[in-house]
Amino acid sequence: MKRIVLILGIASIFASCAKESLDALAGRVYDLASYQLVLMDSNLPQGRLPKTLDEGGELVTSDIKWWCSGFYPGSLCFAAMHTENLKLAALADKYTHYLDTLSRAKNSHDIGFMLNCSFGNHLLLFPEQAAADSLVLREGADRLASRFSPVTGTTRSWDFGKWKYPVIIDNMMNLELLMKFGTPEQQEMAISHADRTIANHFRDDYTTWHVVDYDPESGEVIKKQTHQGYSDDSAWSRGQAWALYGFTMMAVQCNEKGYPEASARFKAQAEKVAEMLLQRLPADGIPEWDFDAPEPALKDASAGAIMASAFVQLAGITRGSLSRRCITMAEKQLRTLASPRYLCEKGECKGFILKHSVGNMPKNGEVDVPLTYADYYFLEALMRISEK
């Protein structure tokens, strides 16, 4: 009897020390996400979408024009696909259709985020609605393409502020809409934008500036600055994440759409950015909100989640040691995000999934809070790594 108790005791110690498998981790997070995303629906006023939590922990919402409006519908699509839960599928359908009129609204440089993350995933969840979804996505691509200038060779970002023709590194993400749903001419625009970004946004160490302001008459660069980072010359973490994700995505898309040379250029750029990040990321894989912010600086879970998703994709198209190091880093980031430090508990956070992101530190906006895009890219990364 004593022997059996001893064996059982040792077995339970081993079991508690054993590393959770990635499949088990993804299952645990998707179980939680399924609960949280439904809870979020019950907290949302009619017609509104989640944005963040305020200082008192209350839900802050947005209309469909906020650049993040596609992330909650997109997260619902991921959860519905992963769990095959009909309630989640119905919510994914409901919230995606909130965005029906966006492709005809006043154009926005972020129409790619908004439509690709919502309708782009809805299309996969509801193949029978593919024709209608494709129409919205194609209209969205037309809208984004109308912001392209052949003089600068880029799509324009903001219509506000002190700049003449600002282009932000974030806009690499919007190119996915042009590549997937645009005409060949619009795909060439996306390639041009990415090439100009390689030429003008990167420093010698492969960190990126946030904003490059162009002269719209000559196409020359006027200045390079930050808007959400610590300083003009610092490496704002989410900007570095957009760069890694954006160039990896462009390498994949160009390969699929028959632009092998462009694909090779963008893959090489993604690999350089990855090498830089692998050197600079901390032991737990989650960067502070700016790599150059004075210590101690707050962590940004959103940057960690975006990078994790990109690292998994890059690992699939690159070879050898870099591929292995990308997967190791993605796994580390996902394990950290799935730990109690970052993961909301069931019923907590009003239905968000991750804590501790930073939206806009210089403006003291959305500091150390949940954000919809952190949740979206976390779920995407887990789907991607589970499929490997």
Ligand code: GLY
């Ligand atoms: N695209 C806006 C941001 O990353 O905050």
